[in-house]
Amino acid sequence: MSAIQKNVESASEAYPSLFTQGHLALPPAKKYLVLTCMDARIDPAQAFGINLGDAHVIRNLLGTQEIVLVKHTGCGMLTFKNEDAQGLVEKNLGSDALAELKSRQLDFLPFSDREGAVRKDVQYLSDSKLVPNNITISGWIYQHLRELLNALLSNWRTMANRTTEKAQEERPSQKSSSCGGDVKPVEPRTSETSTTTTTPPDHLALEQFNALICGDGWKSLDEPPPLPFDVRHHTLSVSIFTVLVLAECCFLPIALYYGLSKGTNMRSGIYFAIITSLFGFVTGYEFGVRSWRLIRPSDQYRPLFGSPRFWGLDSTQYVLMTPFTVMTIILIIFSIPHYPSVRALALPMPVGMIVTGVILVVNGWAAHHHWTLRYFRLSSHVKNSICPPLTFCLFEDICAVDGKGGKNFRTAALVRYHASPRFRALLMHLLWFWSVPAIVIGAVLIVAIYLTSDDIAYGIGWGAPTVWAVIWTWITVGWARRALAIERKTWSSDRLQSTQGLT
Incomplete structure (x- = not known):
């Protein structure tokens, strides 16, 4: 495990006790998107006046030495297919917009298997000629309602030239040997200022519900999970x-x-x-x-x-x-x-x-x-x-x-x-x-x-x-x-x- 991944895992153990907004709604509350540079000196939250859950933030990846790929439970991409998205485009933007969408053959990239999607995406990045050989790639699943990072798998990129036969043979075994991870659930807290703008579908609400109650982190506790009320x-x-x-x-x-x-x-x-x-x-x-x-x-x-x-x-x-x-x-x-x-x-x-x-x-x-x-x-x-x-x-x-x-x-x-x-x-x-x-x-x-x-x-x-x-x-x-x-x-x-x- 790389130093960066050790830092991610270590931080994930402390983060749950500090995180207070795990219940936020899926869509951005303020309904806008920020597209900005990856420059580490830029803090979108302070620079653009947004809080967690307010907006989508997209940043480019210049100067990156390691990629941490994260998917999460309760993801909206699990709830629809391309046909559903195309139907919404036609309903909200008209038939011309739908025709343009189809002409460009755009894929919204939904997925039905979260773990499989992580593995597929990590493999895609590993095989890409556009990603340098010295870039380490790891895949993670973020447990949305438990505020956890669970190491689902890691795919260590070798420092050798990818054209060598040995490097090509080693990747699958390295990937499979690093699957899994230790999960330590901690009950989440919530923010008093949060606002829910939409109601998730029943199946998504059930998934979130099960994500909260089905963990076994409480088994390591010396006493029953506390109730914050006196x-x-x-x-x-x-x-x-x-x-x-x-x-x-x-x-x-x-x-x-x-x-x-x-x-x-x-x-x-x-x-x-x-x-x-x-x-x-x-x-x-x-x-x-x-x-x-x-x-x-x-x-x-x-x-x-x-x-x-x-x-x-x-x-x-x-x-x-x-x-x-x-x-x-x-x-x-x-x-x-x-x-x-x-x-x-x-x-x-x-x-x-x-x-x-x-x-x-x-x-x-x-x-x-x-x-x-x-x-x-x-x-x-x-x-x-x-x-x-x-x-x-x-x-x-x-x-x-x-x-x-x-x-x-x-x-x-x-x-x-x-x-x-x-x-x-x-x-x-x-x-x-x-x-x-x-x-x-x-x-x-x-x-x-x-x-x-x-x-x-x-x-x-x-x-x-x-x-x-x-x-x-x-x-x-x-x-x-x-x-x-x-x-x-x-x-x-x-x-x-x-x-x-x-x-």
């Missing part, structure tokens, strides 16, 4: 939000109902209209804030792998909006009569529990049986990937969006989930722990509401779900802490057993 740093905001949600979903409706019904002569239709009008202020505000973070120009908070801007809301947004929409509809409809039914207006929380529980049970069945996401994504799990439990999606989304962990957290969470069987098992167990009791207790509360008096029914409908949620949350926190401690303690032994099981 809830202790968010204690104040979590406490305030919890108090406001409890007030909206429990304290305020109960206080207003008993206070206005027992302490005033106000008609029930009026005070129920007041209660209904106040419901949703906190959750509505939170939905609005997180919706803006998900659809704003920067893709910092959106799910990974090209989630669309305007319809790419994460799973948490859709899952939680469903029960809250149902609850709001119940409140509005049953508040309309002059004298509303107290029992009917005690139903929103139990019904919301059942709706949420049903969603989780259906998802749990799909995740347990490893169903494929054929028609939609679940947060950063793209189409055609294996369905994850919604407990993971909620965990990923809330920390990434509401906790402002962004893509950095989404990436780390995805790596942790797919690297740790114990972490996956914990989330699956928690899904059943919340879903089945939510349905059962919700149904029991509905029965209790219709078997008791109005005053007791209203207290049950708005108070009991909150008591249940507080108890379940307390159990969940303790359970998760113990499970994560066991995961950390047994990480090395679990990795060893996994390795032995494969050998």
Whole structure:
């Protein structure tokens, strides 16, 4: 291995911890190309005001002594054929442009086999009479989402004259003996200022997804891949939000109902209209804030792998909006009569529990049986990937969006989930722990509401779900802490057993 290649390999080990923009979109964000000299004194980024991902940069190769040929995962050249490109030329530039393109017999040089293309290109340069004999050529694959350089192959050019028979015979063996390379995955980080301008095709998104989760670099770690989020740093905001949600979903409706019904002569239709009008202020505000973070120009908070801007809301947004929409509809409809039914207006929380529980049970069945996401994504799990439990999606989304962990957290969470069987098992167990009791207790509360008096029914409908949620949350926190401690303690032994099981 040459000194230059040793430098490339050494730098590739340190670069992942510094690289912060592995999620950038395939096309250049600023939509222009820079064609400049190879002069090492020119820095296109500073000279032309471009950041990584902003523009294509092409430089000539004067004064080169070694060629490092690099292809990468997630490359757009894998996604089309010449016929596809010609069709786009005709569509965007017209038939005359297509005729000129065909007359020049231009080849866009797409490829379907990445490794084969690297080998072919290295061989092409090796055989070219235009490349001096003293030029060393090596081929590499850049793991786009893991920020790695993997030495796929090297083709050492001999210093002897290529016309000699010995030099011609040595090249193939030198090339084949240097294939392969050691890969050390490091989880990527992302930039808060990046902007996604296009959505990659489903198969490309899946390739990027698999490139992130299918590596085995975590096997060399002494502990589970870290999650860059500390809830202790968010204690104040979590406490305030919890108090406001409890007030909206429990304290305020109960206080207003008993206070206005027992302490005033106000008609029930009026005070129920007041209660209904106040419901949703906190959750509505939170939905609005997180919706803006998900659809704003920067893709910092959106799910990974090209989630669309305007319809790419994460799973948490859709899952939680469903029960809250149902609850709001119940409140509005049953508040309309002059004298509303107290029992009917005690139903929103139990019904919301059942709706949420049903969603989780259906998802749990799909995740347990490893169903494929054929028609939609679940947060950063793209189409055609294996369905994850919604407990993971909620965990990923809330920390990434509401906790402002962004893509950095989404990436780390995805790596942790797919690297740790114990972490996956914990989330699956928690899904059943919340879903089945939510349905059962919700149904029991509905029965209790219709078997008791109005005053007791209203207290049950708005108070009991909150008591249940507080108890379940307390159990969940303790359970998760113990499970994560066991995961950390047994990480090395679990990795060893996994390795032995494969050998």
